[in-house]
Amino acid sequence: MQGPLIDTLARQGVTRRTFFKYCATLASLMALPPSAGRAMAEAMAAAPAASRRPSVIWLPFQECTGCTESITRSHSPSIEGLIFDAISLDYQETLMAAAGHQAEEALHNAMKENEGKYLLIVDGSVPLGLDGAYSCIAGKTNLESLKEAAKGAAAIVAMGSCAAFGGIPKANPNPTGAVAVSDIIKDKPIINIPGCPPIPVVITGVLAHFLTFGSLPELDKLGRPKAFYGETIHDRCYRRPFYDQGKFAKTFDDEGARKGWCLFELGCKGPVTYNACATVKWNGGTSWPVESGHGCLGCSEPDFWDGGGFYRALSMPADPLKMAATAAAVGAAAGVAITFANRAKKSSAKAAHETVTLADLEK
Template sequence: MSFAAPSWFPATESVEDELARRGVSRREFMEYCSSLCIVLGVGKSEAPRMAAAILADRRPSVIWIQLQECTGCVESVIRTSEPSIGTLVLDQISLDFSHTLMAAAGHAAESAAAAAMAAEKGKYLLVVTGSIPLADDGIYLTIGGRTAKVILEEAAEGAAAIIALGACAHWGSVQAARPNPTGAVGVSEVIKNRPVVNIAGCPPIADVVTATVAHFLTFGRLPAVDGDGRPLFAYGARIHDQCPKRANFDAGQFVEKFDDEGARKGWCLYEVGCKGPATFSPCPIFQWNSHTDWPIGAGHPCIGCTERGFWDTMTPFYGRLPDVGGFGIESKVDILGAALAIGATAGVVAHAAATSVHQMRERKRSLPVVDPTSGGPGTPKA
């Protein structure tokens, strides 16, 4: 380890020593590796290989750069479900550079980054949180006088693979929502020549990151991804299909407004705008803060934060359908649709009435006398 290693983690200490110091037995460590393997879907038999990779002296290092973001992803990631081992894997074993977590600052931090990248060129794993503002030559984010785009391109140059962590690095998140004044984009729109895996979410679940890093350490490549670059082991299933409230959904038991009887009974949040049916994420299984809870479990509808563009496409967060812009309150789709349907029916009735009146007038004008005994006006004249 280079100068970049955080001062609170002496470079001389081996991983085994660190584990022992934290009171983690070999057995517990192996159990953790087994669970990570299961999370990744690679099978428990790979656990020894993963343990060896994590304990290896010459493992790839991790460089973590933070761009246009709120640091929420770091907050989420340092709360892995197994803090004593999980944070070890992520933050302490391999993390050579991180704006937030490292002790160094200023020029020391900058040179630490340069040193770490030079030492491990072509081998390190780059973790990026935050989006990259491209508008006006990227002046909306500069660190040490360099724009986010330059920093990212430099860091990506020597990276073996890139983990785009969180919605900002994935596609830009809130700052990329319409009208996106800073021209914020995700990592994969700037870096085209390196493998990028998107750990979606605002913020993502720590265990997904840990598992992805462990996968890279063990197998030397990133896990299989879906069409949006998200690892399938985590984002391959819909929240709706894993949700503990699915039984209430199928039964027709819904929260109609917050604090009603249904909410007290913990019924399905579909009617108050839950985006679980359109969102792919392992939240119901992995959960947050050491498996304590997750949004739907706490009675709040899913806002779809793992989906690209969710600030624009998943809003309103408490409604089932997107709003119609520019019409005002009366233009809610169903009101408009019902009004048109009633209007069409009323128009039909009005048209029928107008036809009748028209007919009566026609008859008066064109048929002066109708003899009731001679048949009708349709009778041919004899």
């Protein structure tokens, strides 16, 4: 484990063991085998000197800066910052000191000097309406900027639900004609990191992977890193045993809610939402929405805003292997006819994780 980064860290009082510990935690969050923690530590510690650090360009489009907030407010800034010490963040409007022409110059220099090698991070969706006039930077539409920056990028990270899937700007009736990065760029590897905002460690994990292995992590069919989006919230939810027992909170202040029962009937989108909140949690591992008593909104899924209402129960529990990305949230729980008991179906569904109806669960 030799190299400039570990020396820099040592000067900052970060020991090798601290770095190992961080990498072990990071590898665990990425569901990588234990040996990967060490491989990561070795690769990142050996990250080359400043002149050769991978260049990262971060373009903000139609967004609320929530994604940047999420990343920069990550719980242990000194350690998360290590990852950023291993890259050269050449353009980030919110974080950079330069403004106006200087900032644009930095962007173009970075693009020119690192052509074909830089990592492009995009947050926000791209409006196509009125020829892109809804969102412009330095007199250029987002569409022009994206195409220009994508040309020389090694890969593109679509950060947050807006860049990944269109997000809230794309919600009905989509007044600006917003689309996702992947709707425009077809000839570059794109990694989607959805979430509103995404979990901070997911971006550092992806960067760590890029630095360690020189490649992007394995992606699912929606372009998301499998390590973080491989399972649903529901699969890893600590309230899952109550779902299996058919114990549901019916309102936010009833006995079930107080006892911490499953929030499925209160509209939790956990069964159809692929994200790592249930294991990584938020605010430095303090809590996460379901632990705080509120169902999952499904913010990391495409078109989550138009899913039929946050407090409407999914029409059916999901089979995570077969379920489409968005749930057809038809009919509130109250409207589901409970006609017969079906214990056999319930227990076999538990084993096979098949689709069952609410009626099956309530018996």
